[in-house]
Amino acid sequence: MKNRRKEQGFSLLELLTAAAIFLILCGGAFGLLNVMQKNYQTQSQVLNSFQEARLGLDQIVRDVNISGYPPPGQFSNTTVNANNYALAPVAWWPGYASSPPNPCTIGGTCGTPGNFDLIIETNVDSEQDRANNIEDVEWVRYQLQGTTLFRGVTLKAAGANPDAATQASLVPFVQNVMNNASVAQIAQFQAIYPSMFPGNAPVAIFRYLCDDPATQTIVNCSLVSTPTLIREVEVTLIAQAPQLNASTGQPVLVTLNGRGHRLN
Amino acid sequence: MRTKGTRRQAEAGVVLLIAIFVLMLISVVAIALIVSSGTETALASNYRSSATVYYAAMAGLEEARSRLQTKNPDYFNKTQANFLPPSGTPLTLTEVRYITNPSPTDADIDPSNAGDPYFDTEYGRETGTPITSGTLDVKRIPSVSANNAANIPGPVFKWVRINAVTESWLNLDVDGDGTKESATALYYNPAQTTPSLILSATPPPTAVQALEVTSLAVLPDGSQKMLQYVVAATPINIPTVAALTLSGPQTSHATFMPPANNTNYAVTGMDYDCNGSALGVAKVPAIGIFPNPAPSDISTYIKSNIPLATQPSYKGSGGGPPDVDDITATFPANLQLPSKLDALAQSIIQNADAILTPSAPGTAYSPELHTVAVAAGMSPTSPITLVVNGNLDITDWGTGDHEYGPAYGLLLVTGTFTYDPDTNWNGMILVIGKGIVNNTARFANEAIHGAMLVAQTRDASGNLLSDSDGLGGASISFHPTMGGTGILYSSCWVQRATPVARYQLLSFREIPQS
Numbered sequence: 001m002k003n004r005r006k007e008q009g010f011s012l013l014e015l016l017t018a019a020a021i022f023l024i025l026c027g028g029a030f031g032l033l034n035v036m037q038k039n040y041q042t043q044s045q046v047l048n049s050f051q052e053a054r055l056g057l058d059q060i061v062r063d064v065n066i067s068g069y070p071p072p073g074q075f076s077n078t079t080v081n082a083n084n085y086a087l088a089p090v091a092w093w094p095g096y097a098s099s100p101p102n103p104c105t106i107g108g109t110c111g112t113p114g115n116f117d118l119i120i121e122t123n124v125d126s127e128q129d130r131a132n133n134i135e136d137v138e139w140v141r142y143q144l145q146g147t148t149l150f151r152g153v154t155l156k157a158a159g160a161n162p163d164a165a166t167q168a169s170l171v172p173f174v175q176n177v178m179n180n181a182s183v184a185q186i187a188q189f190q191a192i193y194p195s196m197f198p199g200n201a202p203v204a205i206f207r208y209l210c211d212d213p214a215t216q217t218i219v220n221c222s223l224v225s226t227p228t229l230i231r232e233v234e235v236t237l238i239a240q241a242p243q244l245n246a247s248t249g250q251p252v253l254v255t256l257n258g259r260g261h262r263l264n
Numbered sequence: 265m266r267t268k269g270t271r272r273q274a275e276a277g278v279v280l281l282i283a284i285f286v287l288m289l290i291s292v293v294a295i296a297l298i299v300s301s302g303t304e305t306a307l308a309s310n311y312r313s314s315a316t317v318y319y320a321a322m323a324g325l326e327e328a329r330s331r332l333q334t335k336n337p338d339y340f341n342k343t344q345a346n347f348l349p350p351s352g353t354p355l356t357l358t359e360v361r362y363i364t365n366p367s368p369t370d371a372d373i374d375p376s377n378a379g380d381p382y383f384d385t386e387y388g389r390e391t392g393t394p395i396t397s398g399t400l401d402v403k404r405i406p407s408v409s410a411n412n413a414a415n416i417p418g419p420v421f422k423w424v425r426i427n428a429v430t431e432s433w434l435n436l437d438v439d440g441d442g443t444k445e446s447a448t449a450l451y452y453n454p455a456q457t458t459p460s461l462i463l464s465a466t467p468p469p470t471a472v473q474a475l476e477v478t479s480l481a482v483l484p485d486g487s488q489k490m491l492q493y494v495v496a497a498t499p500i501n502i503p504t505v506a507a508l509t510l511s512g513p514q515t516s517h518a519t520f521m522p523p524a525n526n527t528n529y530a531v532t533g534m535d536y537d538c539n540g541s542a543l544g545v546a547k548v549p550a551i552g553i554f555p556n557p558a559p560s561d562i563s564t565y566i567k568s569n570i571p572l573a574t575q576p577s578y579k580g581s582g583g584g585p586p587d588v589d590d591i592t593a594t595f596p597a598n599l600q601l602p603s604k605l606d607a608l609a610q611s612i613i614q615n616a617d618a619i620l621t622p623s624a625p626g627t628a629y630s631p632e633l634h635t636v637a638v639a640a641g642m643s644p645t646s647p648i649t650l651v652v653n654g655n656l657d658i659t660d661w662g663t664g665d666h667e668y669g670p671a672y673g674l675l676l677v678t679g680t681f682t683y684d685p686d687t688n689w690n691g692m693i694l695v696i697g698k699g700i701v702n703n704t705a706r707f708a709n710e711a712i713h714g715a716m717l718v719a720q721t722r723d724a725s726g727n728l729l730s731d732s733d734g735l736g737g738a739s740i741s742f743h744p745t746m747g748g749t750g751i752l753y754s755s756c757w758v759q760r761a762t763p764v765a766r767y768q769l770l771s772f773r774e775i776p777q778s
Binding site for chain 2: 014018021022025026029033036040044051054055058062065066069070071072073074075076077081084123125135263264
């Protein structure tokens, strides 16, 4: 009798109880998993946009670092072909095509360089160009249109309008850049990130620091305001993840900073 | 009846089962998270390597740029004799110099060896001559930044190359003639209205050679960057527009009293090379005076003091003999004021290899000068800039108790300079300040090879003269029986002794790496 009792299986009640406990645990675990998964998706999107913006930022900073190459000082005879040297580290409009070029005022008459627009003048020849002994200077333009930062590279044509010449080459470079968001959007972002948009105003992507010939120091460009004197460019990108935060329903943004310093 | 004990026994397996299930679920989620975060880490580390390698290459460029300066304690020629040609002598197109910086895991690095992991293919691509070519003169020197004092590894650049450049190597048509020359080294001329690189077989004396500095940095993960500078020396231009340049006589007359009884003594503006051989070219006036001396001053206070027998030896590019000229027009106008000329002396002091400040009452003697000169590494290939902030008495430099031999470089004395004709000085002697030169020892037969400038910018108590009063009169008065053969102008020594303030950056670029 004792033996038979030992071989007996679980009773129905026991099985139901076990299953119920198991289901409750599983339900809990999956519930947690679901929340985690949503969170993870949000975070990985943040990371993706962060990564994309960071690579973009890196490229801008490196372009600024080598801007103005080759400088006019590399040529004893600069009248021959102005396409072969960089007139200034940054091309500007209007006034660039005048003879002699007439610098505009940064933050004033300049269409470019501006808060969301920059045209770098430099030689970014590929290896193929070098192999073929091609020597020419390019205009590299960064321009924010809506929420997409565009980049374009085109050959410099001395005396041409760099603003018009670079338009056709622009291609999307970094998406969901919210620096110049609408007033309503900025108000929404400020509610979540109170210090992201100081003064509830758009945040400039490009801020310029210039050489001050009088004091031999680097000053804010508002004091000298000539594009030819730009020495450093501070880059700020505010990138938004493409989807809202799954758990809170709020937009997710990150701010990235970089600084390019031209040596030429 | 079941007992409590058997019932518990029967349930035992269920807890285990449930525990294993839950554990498995959690493990799967955890592994998934780890895998995906690994991808993010890789992306972020790529970005980090790209920034690290950029700044490592930059560190290499800066090491080379600073070690080109003679005043740097790690100046190339101080670390390895004859690594670079003597200052003032250009690097030829076949001379290639490397700084190598192997990491502890690298064997020695030789960028000119085709089998080396960091073989320099860029040189061949730029010049068309592979770096392995036997016609090249390649030298290597170790980096100073391998490990710092705390044994922490320095920047991870692999090598830095220093070489001369041509139009074709830089891929720039410097003179705009439509062809890119590959046989003439480029110079940089800061004296032009628009300073620029110049292409000339005979560059003007103000031009300095343009050097290309290329740096390669490679990280253990394989990311690499190559950056390139073109640099040129920024010399402190010392206006040695005559073999002997004297200030005066706006407030007082300049005095020049050569040894009247010594028929060998002469000041000549005929050019000599660095070996002391006469080139037979009248390069500069023998004696030049500024600013604007009256002709009567030149004839009364200078020419009349030169013994008739030696007057024919005072030759140069000006009038005469004796060749004594007003050089107001050729001496830089912006240096003809006491404050400006004194500022030139201050900038020489700032860039000096050694500064000797005599203790009160303020006279330094030959042994002290020799000690600092030796410590600064004075040699024919490494002329130095010596400053004596006070009086200097150089008596018995080459005879008597001492046999110090020839001296090389620039000597600036701000107080009274007591000369001894046993001093064989190669370079320049500037006496700017009180502007007084005299002597105590008389017998010997050496000369100053190069140039000498004596100017009074300060009064006897050391106060700067006012610009409205102008410079005072320089005073040189030697004993009638003093020996020596005088001052023999040498453009070669003047060039070698010209101090370099720094190597300025002419251009910077990143060379794309495949």
